[in-house]
Amino acid sequence: MGYSESTGGRKAVFNPIADDGNEYKFCSTCAFGSVCVGHGVDKIGLTELHCLVEHAGPFRTGDAIFRHGDRFSAVYAVRAGTVKTSQVDREGRELILGFHLPGELIGLNAIHTEIYPCDAIALETVEVCRFSFPALATLATRIPQIQKELFRRLSKDIGDASQRIQESTADERLAAFILNLCARYEARGFAANALRLSMPRSDIANYLGLAAETVSRVLRRFQDSGLLVVEGREVSLKNPAGLREVARNILPD
């Protein structure tokens, strides 16, 4: 049906799946990439770490990577796509805990209870790396960099949670949310001033404690004042400094 044209001419798309890595190097977005790249883990250690990684997925939109109450057996690193973690209260209301981008870890909050305390749901097509936890813990006792990385990520999770300030305005929350996502994408080597919001606006609203229409109203206002442009799910920052100014009260220094 005349589709032959579409086989060529495509530019690299945003949020691609990471390369697969090899025994010397992890995937470019890997959660543990910094362990080997930054700290020079010896080849044997790296090979061992590689051995306990399994690629899992693809998960489709709405699929669970794990469910609340499942027995904790592994932590996962997102390779591609976005994952949301959420809890459901007794009345059936969902509370979104966070959104997890390529290179980020999920499941760390289960170490303590040995049961996953939340659902992890794919918001689009998602691929993950599964790190069997007992094996990872054993390896961590032998490779200090891995232990250090785990502690670093655990403490960062705690820090992120305390950042959700209740008294902030809708403008502040949204500006901080977008800047935070941009910074996380940038840290993984993606463009600093553009992002794709793969979560539905109702999820953004839920996470920020706002009404869905407020999310849109504030974004429209940001757009009208030249801070950013929203097209479908794509957001491009036109004035990041201005956005930081809006969020200054709740951004970390």
Added chain:
Amino acid sequence: MENRAALVAPQFDRELIARYDVNAPRYTSYPTALHFRDDFSEADLFDCIRASNDDPIPRDLSTYIHVPFCLSPCFYCGCARIITHDKRKADTYLTRLYREIEQVAARFDRDRRLVQLHFGGGTPNFLNITQMLELIESLGRHFSFSRDAGREFGIELDPRFCDGDYARQVAEAGINRVSIGVQDFDPAVQQAVNRIQSVEETADVMQGARKGGVRSINLDLIYGLPKQTPEGFARTLEQVIALKPDRIAAYGYAHLPERFKAQRQIDKYDLPDATTRLTLLQSCVSMLTAAGYVHIGVDHFALPGDDLAQALVNGTLQRNFQGYSTHAACDLIGFGMSAISRIARGFSQNAKDLPGYYMALDNGRLPVARGRLLSEDDLLRSDLIQQLMCGGVLDIPSFEARHPVEFAHYFRQSLARLQPLVDDGLVTCSSQRIETTARGQLLLRNIAQCFDAYIEGSDNRYSRAV
């Protein structure tokens, strides 16, 4: 969107236009409705609606409401309609229509503004004024009507079956655009197409609409009808210009009796020949241009002060099922028999017959019959064709900024198809820009067709381009 280099008057080159008078889609949608599929279901429609609510800033909404009944058959008609004198059929239909509106509207988030509303047919004024006002009121309860003056709330009115007072009342209920079918005032033509309508009846409805506050009135003309002559049509054009409509649409009649039963009433020997057809179109373009109308694109003309002409200059013009519009891309919800929706990435079409439409709703289902989910390639081409149909200009760097493709490579086959049109001087093409020339203004459909991925093997199913 691209600013049109002011308003280029179309240049009429008979030889060229005759040569390009081939079958081409009108591109009120891409892909066209011919490519909808039977495997599109109600569940797919619900997914599309959900996805449309999920955008960070969901699109504004537009609705089309189809009233399929007509009191008398016009022989040229290719619309989905039912001829009846039984006015009770309106109530039977409205019961189901209300059910459909209620079920669909509930799935759209309430903060989404309805900026466009259009009643088409059939004959919307088959509904009496009480029924019509109630329908408008009910839509206002189910959707958040925009209060912006720029909203486009339109209705098609048949002056043979309503008066100025009907037009005034719908205008007072919020309708600000009226479209009236004229086709031709020549009595011989009117007889041949079974549509007898006087200038006075038409003027009366226009006057009522204006009194009620309607911003923009459109008159429809058709060239290529049986018994049409250049002299008679020129007289019609004079009469139409004297009525001072804000917009004029001049459609070419497509004689497809094997597809449209009503057209079998037309004696093909009464149809003007190709040369006469060209003369009719030529007088249309030259007389309307001389009277100060701006060519918007394909078959549409508007006075320079009208919103459409303004949108063309500002580069905000949009193509939709009704022709052209001034609103940025909306999610379009079609209600009623045969109506088409375009929501998020999907097209959905309702059952094309009354029993099918009624049966689904009576069984608690929506009357989705066909549709299509758009691929990445469809979305790219739909954007491109939209740009070309709305101003005739495509800025390649900004297209590449919106889509992840290298234009010259991705569209290499389309560009090869475009080359003969470039050679003929219809369009210029550089690495930065594709731009229609004055010679190409009347052949936008042919230019857009070069970028249509579905065109091979689909000859002769579309109306002629000119």
